[in-house]
Amino acid sequence: MSDLTLLKEKHINYIEALDKKKDDYEYWLSEHLRLNGVYWGLTALCILDAKHAFTRESVIEFVMNCWDPRSGGFGPFPRHDSHLLSTLSAVQILATYDSLAILEETNKLEDCTKFIISNQLPDGSFQGDRFGEVDTRFVYTALNALSILGKLSPEIVDPAVDFILKCYNFDGGFGLCPGAESHAAQAFTCLGALKIANKLDALTPKQIEETGWWLSERQTPGGGLNGRPSKLPDVCYSWWVLSSLSIIGKLDWIDYKGLRNFILEAQDKIKGGISDRPDNEVDVYHTVFGLAGLSLMGFYDLVPIDPTYCMPTSVTKTFKKYPYELNNQ
Amino acid sequence: MHGIKRKQYSREILKQKRLQDQLKIKTYNKLVDETLTIRDNKIFTSESLQLTSKVLELNPEFNTVWNYRRDIILQLQDTAPPEFWENELQFTMEKLKRFPKVYWIWNHRIWVLNNYSQASTKIWIRELSIVDKLLSMDARNYHGWHYRRLIVKNLETLKNQLMDKEELGYVTTVINKNISNYSAWHQRVQLITNLFKEHELNKKEMKKMVLDEISYITNAIYTDADDQSVWFYTNWFIENDIVRLVLTNEEYMKMLGEMKENIILINNDDLEFSGKENNWCLKMLIVIEGALKSTGHAVETDHTKEYLNKLIDLDPQRKNRYLYLLSK
Numbered sequence: 001m002s003d004l005t006l007l008k009e010k011h012i013n014y015i016e017a018l019d020k021k022k023d024d025y026e027y028w029l030s031e032h033l034r035l036n037g038v039y040w041g042l043t044a045l046c047i048l049d050a051k052h053a054f055t056r057e058s059v060i061e062f063v064m065n066c067w068d069p070r071s072g073g074f075g076p077f078p079r080h081d082s083h084l085l086s087t088l089s090a091v092q093i094l095a096t097y098d099s100l101a102i103l104e105e106t107n108k109l110e111d112c113t114k115f116i117i118s119n120q121l122p123d124g125s126f127q128g129d130r131f132g133e134v135d136t137r138f139v140y141t142a143l144n145a146l147s148i149l150g151k152l153s154p155e156i157v158d159p160a161v162d163f164i165l166k167c168y169n170f171d172g173g174f175g176l177c178p179g180a181e182s183h184a185a186q187a188f189t190c191l192g193a194l195k196i197a198n199k200l201d202a203l204t205p206k207q208i209e210e211t212g213w214w215l216s217e218r219q220t221p222g223g224g225l226n227g228r229p230s231k232l233p234d235v236c237y238s239w240w241v242l243s244s245l246s247i248i249g250k251l252d253w254i255d256y257k258g259l260r261n262f263i264l265e266a267q268d269k270i271k272g273g274i275s276d277r278p279d280n281e282v283d284v285y286h287t288v289f290g291l292a293g294l295s296l297m298g299f300y301d302l303v304p305i306d307p308t309y310c311m312p313t314s315v316t317k318t319f320k321k322y323p324y325e326l327n328n329q
Numbered sequence: 330m331h332g333i334k335r336k337q338y339s340r341e342i343l344k345q346k347r348l349q350d351q352l353k354i355k356t357y358n359k360l361v362d363e364t365l366t367i368r369d370n371k372i373f374t375s376e377s378l379q380l381t382s383k384v385l386e387l388n389p390e391f392n393t394v395w396n397y398r399r400d401i402i403l404q405l406q407d408t409a410p411p412e413f414w415e416n417e418l419q420f421t422m423e424k425l426k427r428f429p430k431v432y433w434i435w436n437h438r439i440w441v442l443n444n445y446s447q448a449s450t451k452i453w454i455r456e457l458s459i460v461d462k463l464l465s466m467d468a469r470n471y472h473g474w475h476y477r478r479l480i481v482k483n484l485e486t487l488k489n490q491l492m493d494k495e496e497l498g499y500v501t502t503v504i505n506k507n508i509s510n511y512s513a514w515h516q517r518v519q520l521i522t523n524l525f526k527e528h529e530l531n532k533k534e535m536k537k538m539v540l541d542e543i544s545y546i547t548n549a550i551y552t553d554a555d556d557q558s559v560w561f562y563t564n565w566f567i568e569n570d571i572v573r574l575v576l577t578n579e580e581y582m583k584m585l586g587e588m589k590e591n592i593i594l595i596n597n598d599d600l601e602f603s604g605k606e607n608n609w610c611l612k613m614l615i616v617i618e619g620a621l622k623s624t625g626h627a628v629e630t631d632h633t634k635e636y637l638n639k640l641i642d643l644d645p646q647r648k649n650r651y652l653y654l655l656s657k
Contacts, residue, residue, distance in 0.1 A: 025350040028357055029388050079365050080393040131399060132443075133436045170518050170565040180475055181515040216647045217557055223646075229511040229557045231469065234331070253653075255646040268335060281333040 004264040006300045008048050010272030011287060015041045016053040018284055031077040035066050037284050039089040042096055044288040046312045047295050047302050056097055063090050064102065071130075072111030083129045084119060084141045087112065091145045096315050100149070113151045116142050124159025125177070135176045136167050140189035143196045144309060150320045157197045157322065164190045165202055172210030184218055184227040185240040187211065191247045195308045198322055200248070208248050215241050216253040223258025224277070234276045235266050235286045238293030239310065246296055246307035256297045263290045360384055361391075368397045373404035382420065389424045392433045399440060406444075414445040422459070429463065435472045439479060450487045456480050461499075468503065474512045478519075493523045508549055511558040518565055525571045539575045542566065543584055547591055554595045560609045563588075567620050578624055589617050608644045611636045615654075 018041055021027045030037070038059060045053050065078040066086065073082030074090035091112075094100045103109040119126050119142065126138035139160050146152050166178040167190055173182020174190035191211070194200045203211070218225045218241045224233025225241045238259060245251045265278040266286070273282030274290035292310060295302035306316040338346065364380050381398040384391055402409075402417065421438040428434060442448055442456065460477045464470060481492050497520045503513040521538070524530055530538060546566060549559040566572060567588070573581060596610035615636050637651045644651075 023347050023350060023354075025353045025357070028354055028361075029390075032388075032390050032392055075393065079369075081396050083392065129396070131396065131436065131440060133432075133439075169515070170569070171515075171561045176471075176475060179478055179519055181471065181512050183471060213650065214561070216650050219646050228469070228471075229561070230509045250650075250653075252649040253647060255648075258646060270337065275335060276331050279335050280331075281335045 004261060006264060006294065007267055007269065007272060008050075008300075010267075010269070011274070011291070012045065012048055012050045012053055012272075014268075014272030014282070015044055015284060015287065032080065033076055035063065035074065035076040035086045035089045035093075038062065039092050040284045040288040042093055043305075043311060044284065044291050046096065046315075047288070047291045047305060049303050051096075059093060060097060060099055060102065063093050064106070066090060067108060067112075071115050072108070073115035073129075074112070081129065082115060084116065084126060084138050084145070085128060087116060088141045088145045091148050092309070092311060095148050095319075096311060098315075103149075109149070113146065113149060116145055117151075117156060120156060120160070122159075124161070124163035126160070136164060136174060136186050136189045136193070137176070139164060140193040140196075143193045147196045147322060148309075148319055150324075152197075152322045152324070154323075157199075161194065161197050161199045161202060164193050168203070168207065172207065172212070172214040182214065182228065184215065184225070184237050184244065187215060187244045188240040188247075191244050192308050195247050196322065208250075212245060212248055212250040212253050215245050216250075219254045219259065222262060223255065223260075224262035225254070225259060232277065233262060235263055235274055235293075236276065236289045238263055239289035239296075242293050242296045243307035243310065251296065256299075260294060260297065260299055263294060266290065357387055360387070364394060364397070368400075373401045375405065377401055378405070385424065389428050389431050389434055395433050395437050399437070402441075402444070411447075414441065414447070417441050418445075425463070429467060429470060430472065432472070435476060439476070442483075450484065453480060453484045453487060457484065464503070468507060468510055469512050471512075474516065478516075491523070491527055491529060493520045493527070493529055496520050497524070504549075508553050509556045509558050511561070514558045514562045517562065521571065522569075525574075535575050539572055543588075547588070550591065550595060554599065554607055554609060557609065560613055563613060564616050567616055582621070582624060582626065585617050585621055589614065592617070606639060606643060608640065611640055611643070 018037070042051070042054055042059065045051050063074070066074045066076065066080070067090075068075045068080070068082035071082040073084070073087040075082050076086040076089075080086075091100070094102060103112060119129065119138070121127060121134065124139075125134045125136075126142045127134055128138045128141075143152065143157070143160060146156065163178075164174075167174045167176070167180070167186070169175055169182045171182050173184070174186045175181050175183065176186050180186075191200070194202065200208075217229070218227065218237060220226055220233045222233060224235070225237035226233050227237050227240065241254070242251065242259075245253055262278075263274065266275045266280070267273070268275065268282045271282065273284070274287040275282040276286050291302065292305045294300060295305040296307060304313045305311070306313045309316045309319075360380075360383060364377075364384050367377050367380065378398065378401045381394050381401065384394045385398070388394075406413070418438065418441055421434055421441065424431070424434045425438070442453070445452070457477070457480050460473060460480060464473045464477065467473065481496060485492050497517070500513045500516050500520060503510055504517070521542070524538070525535065546559065546563050550563065553559065567585070572584075576584065592610045592613055596607045596614075599605065599607040599610070615633050618631065618633050634655065637655050640651045641648050
């Protein structure tokens with residue numbers, strides 16, 4: 001354990017090489033996650049202060065090629081159908097590169113906004129696309145993207161908040177829809193959505209304490225965090241749990257050192273990258289969420305990350321805060 | 330990637346893999362291009378449906394192709410033979426067996442059932458037994474439980490009859506098999522809440538349910554006092570409105586007193602056996618003391634501070650939570 005350290009250079013090299021794996025069959029099988037993957041990779045590089053490892057122009061070009069003219073949203077790969085998940089990734093990547101203006105310049109801003117809003121259902125929830133899957137993930141995704149675009153309004157936010165509150169459970173956690181079991185990733189999406197809506201105070205202090213309790217019990221004896229009781233720890237919960245605790249101001253309700261060691265042990269010391277658990281195969285998803293967790297805990301002078309948006313705070317501080325009339329500059 | 334062992338390929342093996350991959354990539358990309366091209370040309374035929382089957386066979390996560398498949402089905406449904414929808418259910422079942430955690434497959438199955446206009450109650454009941462089987466193989470599957478709730482809700486609408494009592498029976502069986510099944514404890518809370526909210530019980534039944542539940546919890550904490558599932562459930566039970574409504578203040582106090590006694594017994598046993606007090610016993614004693622105070626009765630001696638100080642040592646990972654509670 002004594003030689004545990006963050007292998008910054010290896011991780012940068014690992015992420016930089018991700019797009020050079022076109023000889024691998026797996027590269028093609030994961031097209032449906034490519035835009036999300038670019039966002040994860042770029043954010044990981046930002047945390048490591050190595051944004052330059054990606055070529056800005058080619059990334060933006062790729063994002064714009066993922067635009068789906070039939071719906072106005074973004075798909076995860078050129079020719080793929082748009083979905084709220086990939087649309088958020090597109091908006092996040094453009095914001096990180098300070099190039100949201102390209103949406104307006106290419107006449108896509110209005111269509112993109114319309115696409116997001118058109119997926120809101122009468123009960124305030126959002127479906128991921130026109131086929132009707134409802135999940136608090138999509139409420140968060142929609143509010144996040146609209147917030148970055150500065151397009152939130154009470155007509156959208158108020159029913160969305162009502163829906164999120166219905167997903168609050170007896171144990172202080174949140175589920176994917178009303179009645180569904182608490183899950184740490186859903187806690188992040190629900191608390192993140194409330195934070196973006198500036199409605200965290202819709203939960204009572206007692207309710208928030210219960211949330212903090214349930215989240216803090218995600219830490220397992222080995223230091224890693226799980227997503228639900230009696231499940232194995234997994235590096236991605238370093239983000240889902242920690243960001244949730246941070247949003248409610250209870251970040252230090254878990255043990256940092258234990259979690260740091262768990263994340264570091266999941267590094268691939270040869271190839272770089274971080275996996276879900278020690279000795280498993282690494283991927284960019286666990287790499288970014290491991291790094292983001294370390295950043296939230298303040299280790300290794302990493303670039304500060306915003307717990308609500310999972311983007312560098314230097315980027316998110318430029319977003320217009322909702323409700324607009326109070327803060328409009 | 331979840332749960333896949335890390336491999337360090339040798340240069341030679343990597344070379345071989347790349348060689349094999351070359352052919353696979355070529356076949357796959359050709360098939361994808363062909364499929365997306367006929368989609369762009371708005372071709373909705375049984376041949377195009379076959380093509381989507383081929384792609385999804387290779388990559389069940391390709392949601393754009395699932396979308397195209399649904400568009401084809403919507404076009405073909407009026408002229409489709411009766412077994413068409415059954416085949417579609419069969420198709421998703423094969424995929425689910427191999428990839429039980431892929432969201433897109435679950436979505437498609439739900440979509441199929443919702444659009445299968447001749448789907449009778451019988452078909453939804455069959456679906457319930459399918460989900461029984463899936464959950465018996467993977468008892469915590471998050472999608473599986475979500476799916477179960479969707480099916481039950483639909484069946485309730487079709488039969489115009491609530492199923493909370495039957496479902497509570499199911500959940501009890503699942504918990505009795507494994508007391509750490511938090512998904513089942515979660516569902517227990519939903520069902521009991523519903524039974525009261527929908528007035529499915531008469532006064533006598535309500536009382537019986539609460540009393541039975543108290544002994545169920547007591548048994549559970551004696552069975553495994555280290556498992557957080559039953560403790561989170563106990564925490565809910567102590568503080569929820571149903572119990573406060575059904576029990577008189579006196580009965581409620583009696584329940585809390587007995588729970589406290591049992592928990593202290595378990596804690597003492599642990600102390601004797603392992604030399605350490607039980608974290609969860611202490612956490613729950615704090616909750617019980619809080620509940621006793623809320624009834625308006627003065628608690629003879631307040632132990633909360635003492636418990637919190639003990640927890641700081643016994644459960645150092647969550648030390649700052651206990652410090653926060655002490656500072657309140």
